[in-house]
Structure formats: structure tokens, C-alpha cells
Amino acid sequence: MPTDPDAAIDHDGPVTPYRQLADILKARIARGDWRLGRPIASETRLVQEYGLARSTVRRAIAVLVEEGVVWTVQGRGTYVGQPPAGSA
Amino acid sequence: MPTDPDAAIDHDGPVTPYRQLADILKARIARGDWRLGRPIASETRLVQEYGLARSTVRRAIAVLVEEGVVWTVQGRGTYVGQPPAGSA
DNA sequence: ACCGATTTGTTCGTATGTATA
DNA sequence: CTATACATACGAACAAATCGG
Numbered sequence: 485m486p487t488d489p490d491a492a493i494d495h496d497g498p499v500t501p502y503r504q505l506a507d508i509l510k511a512r513i514a515r516g517d518w519r520l521g522r523p524i525a526s527e528t529r530l531v532q533e534y535g536l537a538r539s540t541v542r543r544a545i546a547v548l549v550e551e552g553v554v555w556t557v558q559g560r561g562t563y564v565g566q567p568p569a570g571s572a
Numbered sequence: 573m574p575t576d577p578d579a580a581i582d583h584d585g586p587v588t589p590y591r592q593l594a595d596i597l598k599a600r601i602a603r604g605d606w607r608l609g610r611p612i613a614s615e616t617r618l619v620q621e622y623g624l625a626r627s628t629v630r631r632a633i634a635v636l637v638e639e640g641v642v643w644t645v646q647g648r649g650t651y652v653g654q655p656p657a658g659s660a
Numbered sequence: 661a662c663c664g665a666t667t668t669g670t671t672c673g674t675a676t677g678t679a680t681a
Numbered sequence: 682c683t684a685t686a687c688a689t690a691c692g693a694a695c696a697a698a699t700c701g702g
Binding site for chain 1: 691697698700
């Protein structure tokens, strides 16, 4: 069952918030909220939007990075897709 | 018998992991892995290195703090020795 | 060259829930 | 019931990088 990109975080459910957010973000990317090569919402923005701690948001993003869905650049943002070849 | 600074955690032995780690860290400090006034490995690093939960690592460090072997600063790290005089 | 704002990176502090011996 | 261990979450402070002016 695919995740609803408009779903809210359920703090009481069996699935942890960071996992829920990871799924939601993937659903939003799949839907086209953010396109390939473009930055997704900032961590601060996601904190406000989903009412989670920044550490939790970062953990969700870490999952996406792990899966190769996004990549991050310090001081810039988190981008959809993979780092360009040779991004030293 | 002194603890081997290169010892690994024995999860099945009679000594609890946090005690083992506390002894190992003391042995490593005594050996000179980390010098006076310098930070020891981060909690995250120790978690990875020893395969323990962060709470367990923190508990081991708490022992060292209690014994005056190290002191910690939030957001910075855990340092060998004691806090400088007048560290409010 | 500098400064301020924004954003990600790192680290420790604290608390809760679950599981196990 | 207690101690131990682990996973998770939120809070806070500071560092580092980026970018605009």
C-alpha cells in the first residue's frame, strides 16, 4: 500500500515518525512536489510542516540519502536524485 | 588485572557492557589514545566502534565523569581531565 | 574583505517505551 | 520488581558551508 503524500504524522501508531516522514517524502517526490535536481524543503521547513524535531527530520532524510533518493550539500540543501558524477 | 585497551565487549560475560566500556575507555586514556584536555571519541563513534546503544555508551561515560576522569560539554564533546576552574 | 541570513553537520542533554534477565 | 540494554524522540548549542548584499 502506497503512502499518501498528504498524510500527517501519527505519533501514536506502530510506525515511528521518522519512518513515516521518510515514506511521505518519497511519496511527495514521486508525485512531483520536488523534481529531479531540485531542492526539497529545508529541514527547518519540514520541522514546521510536520511538527517534528529537527533530529527526527534529519533521520528521515538520512533514510532517503541511504536509498539514493536524495543527496545533501552542507549550507545549501537536500536535492532530489543523486550527486553529480565527480562532486568532490 | 588491568583491562586491555583493545578489548571488545563481551555481551555474554558476567560484567555489564557499560562497565566493560568504562574500563576500556580508562585503559585507552591511560595508554594515551586521548590526551589531557583533548576530546575522546564521540558517543556516536563509540556506538559504532563497540556496537552498543548510545544510552549504554553514555552510561559508561557517566562513570568516567563520576570518577573525574573526563568531563563533558553539551554540543562539543567529552574531554579528558577535569573542567577548567570557573566553568560555569 | 566582510557581514548576516540560511542551511546542513555534529554533538551532548533528557525523556519515554519496550524488551530481557 | 529491579537493573540493564536498546530504539526512538525532542531539545539545545555550536560548527561549517553557502550565498546575498
